[in-house]
Structures are given as structure tokens and as C-alpha cells.
Amino acid sequence: TFNNNGAAVSLNETNIAPTATGAQTTTGWVNSTLNGTLWYTFVAPPSGSVRINSTAINYNGQAAVYSAVNCADFNTFTLVAANDDAIGGTSVAPNFTVCGLTPGTTYYIMYDKFDGTSGNFSLNVSAIVLEGGSALPVTNVCTGAIVDLFTTISGNNTGGVWSSSIAAVNASIQDSMFNTAGLAYQTFNIQYRVTDGCAYDSIVSQVKIFQLSNAGQDGVITACKNEPIDLLAGLNGNTDLNGDWYDPSNVLLPNSQVTTGIFPGQYNYDYISGNGVCPDDTANVVVTVLGNCNWLSVDEMALEEVTVYPNPSTGVIFIESGFTGNFNLVITDINGRTVQTGQNTISAGTNTVNLKEVERGTYFFKLSSENAEKVFRIVIQ
Known part of the structure; x- marks a missing residue:
């Protein structure tokens, strides 16, 4: 706390008075008139930022901060910041912050009595140290x-x-x-x-x-005894492909490729998809093994000579067959509804199927003959 009774204005001091930028700014005062000044110094802290606060006493004063080459020569003073009335408050005493100071450098504070009335005033200079973490x-x-x-x-x-x-x-x-x-x-x-x-x-x-994990929707696969199948073909809807398969005994499988056994019946396979963050999602595929057919007795060469492309497709699908003979074709959607069917419609060479009018989604192409059967899973985009 200080008292400015008897404070006056030095010769040439008015030359460096802050400009009139208004109250509650950091660049000047309400006016550029000096009524009686006192001077103080402080050394800039490592942060280069300080708060100058005089609001402990609501005295009508105004303050300014300067850098100077020679404290005895006002011509070497440069205004850094100034305030008349507290920033963000109601006090007529100054309260403001100054940033960008050079750490370790001495700066000068001019404190002036606004209307010439002398009295007690407070002055506190504190380093600003902020930590965002x-x-x-x-x-x-x-x-x-x-x-x-x-x-x-x-x-x-x-x-x-x-x-x-x-x-x-x-x-x-x-x-x-x-x-x-x-x-x-x-x-x-x-x-x-x-x-x-x-x-x-x-x-x-x-x-x-x-994203939430998605194992797809439950599905079914019908197969013969000893038939190699891909369990993914039994899932419906959009499916995350990074999951794990478990056999009917809850044993982890290396992949989705399995071969049916020799005993007819229904077998449950679980597919669990997870990303380590969201809860795991589970889907079930029921594999029905028929007792009236055995994969080992069908013509496997016929199946190996057939390819279906492109996958995904925009609606036009090509079925390439290198086998002499015809196949039946049945196309179903993920809900088991028949979309297209034909007897002996797939022959040797390139066959074209047009699904441009169907909704986007997953469809199953079942090719079959008397001795062979295979299902292809196609996505229409």
C-alpha cells in the first residue's frame, strides 16, 4: 500500500503518457492527462507474463508499463501496456495483465492519480504461471x-x-x-x-x-456329410471380419473353414466379434448335416471349375464355368427369399446375371447339379 500525496509530473513525462483508448483496455487510458505520478520497477518472471492489480483499494488511479533503455531519459521509454479501470471488474483501480515480457528484464510502472486526488492505493505485481497439463x-x-x-x-x-x-x-x-x-x-x-x-x-x-462390434445376424448352412464349408457364408447382414469362431464344443477354431462330420444332425457354431473397446457381439450359425448325401461322392472337379465375380458387385455378376454341363441356379436374399431361379441355366463359359433392380445387401448364389452343389456369397452395392 502506497500514498501519492505530493506526487507531481516530471519534465517531459507527459510525452510518454498513454494514448486515450478508453477505460478497461490494456493499451491506454480514458485520457492522456498526467496528474501526479509515482514510478516502480519489477523484473519479468520466467513466464514473461504478469498481473498488475491495484483493486485491494478502490482508488481512482491508472497504471502503465514501459521498457526503457535509460531510466533517466523519457525519450528511451516504450509503452508496453496500460490500464484505467479494472479489466473484467467494477473497480476504478487498474487490474490488467501484461504478456510477452523478456524474462529477467527490468520494466517500469507509472502509477498516476486520475483526477489529481491524493490518497492510499495498492499495487501488486505477480507472475502468471499457467499449466494446461x-x-x-x-x-x-x-x-x-x-x-x-x-x-x-x-x-x-x-x-x-x-x-x-x-x-x-x-x-x-x-x-x-x-x-x-x-x-x-x-x-x-x-x-x-x-x-x-x-x-x-x-x-x-x-x-x-x-464402432459397436457387429457379428452379423444368425444364419443356417445346409451341407452334406464330409463337406468343406465356410461358416461366414451362414452369417447374414454386415459382419465384422476380425472375429473368432467356436465349434459346438466351444473350442476356438483357427478360421471359418470347417468340414462337416459323418453324422447327420444340427451343429451350432458361434461367431464372436470384438474390438477390445466395445462389448463383444455374438452370432450363431446352425449347420444342418444331411444324411442322404456325402460330399466325398460328388464331382468336386465341377465345383472347382466355377467362379463368380465381381464381389462386391454393382448389380451385374458373371458366372464362369469351365465344366462341360449345366448347373441349376437359385439366388436368395439374407432372409431366405428367392430372388431368381433357373434350371440348367448356367452352362460352360461366361454366364451373366443381372441384379441391378434388387436392393443393396448380401445374396446367396446356389449352383447345383445332380452330383455337386456350392453356395457363393455375393454383396450387391
Whole structure:
């Protein structure tokens, strides 16, 4: 606390009076008139930012900060910042922040009595040290989760603000709570920023959103004894392809390729898909093994000579057969409804099937003859 009774204005001091930029600015005063000044010095802290606060006493004063080459020569003074009436408050005493100072350098404070009235006033110069914190490793969450963003950083000051440069993400942030519902399945950068006047510090943390696991819809496969099958052909709908298959004894299988046994009946295979973040999803494929046929007795060469392409397709599918003879064709959708059928319609050479009028989705092409049968799974985009 100081008293400015008897303070006057030195020769040529008015030459460096701050310009009239108005009250509650950091670049000047309400007017450029000096009524009686006192001078103080401070050394800039390592942060290069300080707060100059006189509001402990509501005295009508005004302050300015200068750098100087020679403190005895006002011609060498350069205005750095000035304030008349507290920033962000109601006090007529100055309260403002100054940033960009050179650490270790001496700066000069001019304190002037606004209307010439002398009295006690306060002056406090404090270093501003802000810490946005440190980002933790990427936070993985399942879509729809609500994340407290403060769990993604450490060592931070409180009172900061979270934000994103992406409008949809920014709208999903309330205080520190981040609602991931409806956002893309990707990694988002989210900034935490603590501010004190002109000074700030920030940190960017990352949140990665994962899609719900999808094992597809339950399905069935009908096969002969000793028939090699692909269990994926039994799944309906869109399916994640990174899952695991388990046989009827709940033993993990190396892949989706299995061979039916010699005993007729129904066998349940489970497909479990997971990404390590969202809950696992499970689908079931029931394999019905017929007792009236044995794969080892069919003409396997006929099946090996048939290819179906492209897959996925935009609607036109080609069936290439290098086998002399005709095949029957039955096309069904994922709900088992017949889309197209034909007896002896697939012959040697290239055959064309047009499905441009059907809805997008998964379809099953069953090719069969008296001695062979095979199902192809085709996706129409």
C-alpha cells in the first residue's frame, strides 16, 4: 500500500503518457492527462507474463508499463501496456495483465492519480504461471460413451475450457463432459486451455471412438456329410471380419473353414466379434448335416471349375464355368427369399446375371447339379 500525496509530473513525462483508448483496455487510458505520478520497477518472471492489480483499494488511479533503455531519459521509454479501470471488474483501480515480457528484464510502472486526488492505493505485481497439463495416451471409447475429458490429461490447472475445431465435436462438449454419440469412428483432438488475461497455456488430448462390434445376424448352412464349408457364408447382414469362431464344443477354431462330420444332425457354431473397446457381439450359425448325401461322392472337379465375380458387385455378376454341363441356379436374399431361379441355366463359359433392380445387401448364389452343389456369397452395392 502506497500514498501519492505530493506526487507531481516530471519534465517531459507527459510525452510518454498513454494514448486515450478508453477505460478497461490494456493499451491506454480514458485520457492522456498526467496528474501526479509515482514510478516502480519489477523484473519479468520466467513466464514473461504478469498481473498488475491495484483493486485491494478502490482508488481512482491508472497504471502503465514501459521498457526503457535509460531510466533517466523519457525519450528511451516504450509503452508496453496500460490500464484505467479494472479489466473484467467494477473497480476504478487498474487490474490488467501484461504478456510477452523478456524474462529477467527490468520494466517500469507509472502509477498516476486520475483526477489529481491524493490518497492510499495498492499495487501488486505477480507472475502468471499457467499449466494446461500433459496429455495422457489416446483414450479409447465405444460410440455413445460420455467421457470426462479431465481423465485424458494430468497435472493441469483447473478453470480451463475444453473445445474442438470441429463444430459437431465442439457441440458435443458440455464443460468437461464429451458425448461421443453420433460422431464418426475416428480419433479426435480436443484442446484444454487455461487463461489469465492475455496469458494462456493449452494442451491437446486425443479421444478415439470405436464402432459397436457387429457379428452379423444368425444364419443356417445346409451341407452334406464330409463337406468343406465356410461358416461366414451362414452369417447374414454386415459382419465384422476380425472375429473368432467356436465349434459346438466351444473350442476356438483357427478360421471359418470347417468340414462337416459323418453324422447327420444340427451343429451350432458361434461367431464372436470384438474390438477390445466395445462389448463383444455374438452370432450363431446352425449347420444342418444331411444324411442322404456325402460330399466325398460328388464331382468336386465341377465345383472347382466355377467362379463368380465381381464381389462386391454393382448389380451385374458373371458366372464362369469351365465344366462341360449345366448347373441349376437359385439366388436368395439374407432372409431366405428367392430372388431368381433357373434350371440348367448356367452352362460352360461366361454366364451373366443381372441384379441391378434388387436392393443393396448380401445374396446367396446356389449352383447345383445332380452330383455337386456350392453356395457363393455375393454383396450387391
